Amino acid sequence: MATIFTKIINNEIPCYKIAETEDCFAFLDINPNSIGHTLCIPKKEEDYVFDLDSKSYENLLNFSKTIAIAIKKAIPCDRVAMSVIGLEVPHAHVHLIPINEMKDVTFINKVKCSKDEFEEIAEKIKNFL
Numbered sequence: 001m002a003t004i005f006t007k008i009i010n011n012e013i014p015c016y017k018i019a020e021t022e023d024c025f026a027f028l029d030i031n032p033n034s035i036g037h038t039l040c041i042p043k044k045e046e047d048y049v050f051d052l053d054s055k056s057y058e059n060l061l062n063f064s065k066t067i068a069i070a071i072k073k074a075i076p077c078d079r080v081a082m083s084v085i086g087l088e089v090p091h092a093h094v095h096l097i098p099i100n101e102m103k104d105v106t107f108i109n110k111v112k113c114s115k116d117e118f119e120e121i122a123e124k125i126k127n128f129l
Contacts, residue, residue, distance in 0.1 A: 003091040005041050016122040019129055023056065024063035028118055029095065032111050036075035036098040036121055040064040041091060049084050049092040064094045070128035071096055081105050
């Protein structure tokens with residue numbers, strides 16, 4: 001059965017898409033730790049990021065770097081943190097989280113955004129790609 005992320009890639013579930021390549025896809029997290037929290041995923045459905053073959057892993061990391069640079073330019077923050085946890089969805093993914101302090105990556109404090117705010121954030125980031 002396809003994961004929720006595969007359904008997002010296949011346009012079966014809507015998302016706030018940031019970017020897409022032949023191998024990877026980036027979209028805003030709908031339950032963000034901070035404004036601009038983005039998920040980067042390989043299109044290939046693999047449960048755990050460290051189970052990806054070397055080429056897919058490298059593609060995901062390089063893609064994530066490109067997205068992180070755009071986030072840093074678009075969203076006021078000290079850094080863009082990268083987190084790989086992989087328990088929530090059985091599809092490899094990287095969290096890119098704009099942070100100003102360590103508590104911003106705890107996955108406890110969440111930010112609420114409206115549909116319009118998500119769309120505006122996504123456009124801001126896309127403008128720096």
